[in-house]
Amino acid sequence: MSTLTTSLLFLSAVISYSTITVSAVSVSSIVSQYGLTNSYNFTFPDQTLNSADANTWINNQWTLYNKKGVDWGNSDLVFSPDPSTSSSTIVRRQESSTSSSKSSTKSKTSSASTSSTTGTGTSTSTATTSVSSPLSTALNGQPPALRVEYPKGSYSKKTGGTQFYANPLTSSNAKVASSSGNSTTSGQYERMMLSYDVWFPTGYAWNQGGKLPGLRGGPDARGCSGGNETDGTTCFSTRLMWRSGGAGEVYAYIPTSQKGFCSQSQVTCNSDYGTSLARGSFSFVTGQWQTIQLLVVLNEVGTANGIVELWYNGIQALQFQNLVLRTSSNLNSVGGLFFSTFFGGDDQSWATPTDQFTYYRNIQLFAGAGQSNLTGAKATKSSAYLNTNLGVWSILGAVMMGLIGMSVL
Ligand SMILES: *[C@@H]1O[C@H](CO)[C@@H](O)[C@H](O)[C@H]1NC(C)=O
Ligand SMILES: *[C@@H]1O[C@H](CO)[C@@H](O)[C@H](O)[C@H]1NC(C)=O
Ligand SMILES: *[C@@H]1O[C@H](CO)[C@@H](O)[C@H](O)[C@H]1NC(C)=O
Ligand SMILES: *[C@@H]1O[C@H](CO)[C@@H](O)[C@H](O)[C@H]1NC(C)=O
Numbered sequence: 001m002s003t004l005t006t007s008l009l010f011l012s013a014v015i016s017y018s019t020i021t022v023s024a025v026s027v028s029s030i031v032s033q034y035g036l037t038n039s040y041n042f043t044f045p046d047q048t049l050n051s052a053d054a055n056t057w058i059n060n061q062w063t064l065y066n067k068k069g070v071d072w073g074n075s076d077l078v079f080s081p082d083p084s085t086s087s088s089t090i091v092r093r094q095e096s097s098t099s100s101s102k103s104s105t106k107s108k109t110s111s112a113s114t115s116s117t118t119g120t121g122t123s124t125s126t127a128t129t130s131v132s133s134p135l136s137t138a139l140n141g142q143p144p145a146l147r148v149e150y151p152k153g154s155y156s157k158k159t160g161g162t163q164f165y166a167n168p169l170t171s172s173n174a175k176v177a178s179s180s181g182n183s184t185t186s187g188q189y190e191r192m193m194l195s196y197d198v199w200f201p202t203g204y205a206w207n208q209g210g211k212l213p214g215l216r217g218g219p220d221a222r223g224c225s226g227g228n229e230t231d232g233t234t235c236f237s238t239r240l241m242w243r244s245g246g247a248g249e250v251y252a253y254i255p256t257s258q259k260g261f262c263s264q265s266q267v268t269c270n271s272d273y274g275t276s277l278a279r280g281s282f283s284f285v286t287g288q289w290q291t292i293q294l295l296v297v298l299n300e301v302g303t304a305n306g307i308v309e310l311w312y313n314g315i316q317a318l319q320f321q322n323l324v325l326r327t328s329s330n331l332n333s334v335g336g337l338f339f340s341t342f343f344g345g346d347d348q349s350w351a352t353p354t355d356q357f358t359y360y361r362n363i364q365l366f367a368g369a370g371q372s373n374l375t376g377a378k379a380t381k382s383s384a385y386l387n388t389n390l391g392v393w394s395i396l397g398a399v400m401m402g403l404i405g406m407s408v409l
Helices: 001-024 027-033 049-060 391-407
Strands: 038-041 075-079 145-150 160-168 191-199 209-217 234-244 247-253 275-281 289-297 307-311 315-323 336-343 356-370
Touching: 027 234, 027 289, 027 356, 038 209, 038 315, 049 075, 145 336, 191 209, 209 247, 209 289, 209 356, 234 275, 234 289, 234 336, 247 307, 247 315, 336 356
Parallel strands: none
Antiparallel strands: 038 356, 075 145, 145 356, 160 336, 191 289, 191 356, 209 234, 209 336, 234 247, 247 275, 289 307, 307 315
8 A cells, every 4th residue: 555655656756846847947047057158149220121121120130141142932932920820811912012022112011911913923912901900019029030921832842932041159369168067179169059039820721831930050051952962061951840730840951871860760761852850749739929039059060969959939849969060160150040931841732822921030040069968879880769858758768667566566
């Protein structure tokens, strides 16, 4: 009897302990755990901006790679009212409000409410004003959010969505002090975390999937996306993807040739494209802001100890600590924000069935010195295995221990 009581007490104690480990972690605790000593906030305007002005804002404020501006998708970007406080949670607007980059309007407040037909869009219709854009003044005390449009039928191939690379913390003259405690040989940030909020409108049609912003690094700023694979020496990228039904994953362009890597249960390698890490380990939802933190720590060259971790609304959704993100010190930093979002997928089956939008706010980077110092397998030798340090396993373990405890009675 007392043994049973003890066993049950032990079981419940372990379960409640495990539950605590699953509770949300704060950004500041991740920042201090990984020694992310520097940070950068992407500044948002305090009023809505049309496409032309949104591009100017991003170019001037967000420290884009080589000051080159948005790679593509300029006309799919606006700053519009925060969807949580306005009537702008438009699901499937028929009429483009983002054609203004091609129109002559310069007003900073015509922006997202612009509904004029400028004769630029192929599908622009004057008959579908039943769902109107929010008034540009309807900010309700919140700063506007960055809104990305995916025009009906678009998938990959620069047909909808947008892409740009912002590396505010890694300009060529950035020098990371090695006195920070974690040695760095590159003088660059070898660990970085991206944090942002994303909103999918209610009724969002996920179709098969699409890309979402993540991190990238390495001297080749054009590679490691769009089927341009990495050889481990010039670039890596770790974007997010949503898949059918909103299933989430990290979608990585990283070397895959190390033995055993692709056979891990949470790894899905594709021969021509990126690698899916822990697909379905969390799910995006619609009609609310969701917070993402994505951490990347470069591996030691020759050792499979690179780190990719992701927290969804503060709950750890995936953790890989055995990755090869690079095979050469030529790839010497995590560069910054790879804001890359579109439907696809490489063929029409990935296309968005209708005009759709996503929204972003609170975009921040945190960076620190030092490559991973975890103990890892030699990168070229036998497989390192997945480290799934998730609370659910602790709970499972606790239940099993409890059962063992009772069966001993
Ligand atoms: C060094 O990195 C470790 C984790 O890898 C972290 O706990 C520590 O805070 C870092 N130290 C500094 C000074 O950044
Ligand atoms: C970034 O913004 C947050 C809150 O919006 C603020 O607490 C923090 O100090 C800012 N950091 C920098 C580097 O400006
Ligand atoms: C990694 O670095 C941290 C901080 O510099 C240190 O406390 C820790 O012992 C190191 N771990 C290994 C395995 O060397
Ligand atoms: C792929 O690489 C080629 C050649 O370097 C480049 O022209 C092209 O823009 C790259 N594609 C992407 C999506 O980065």
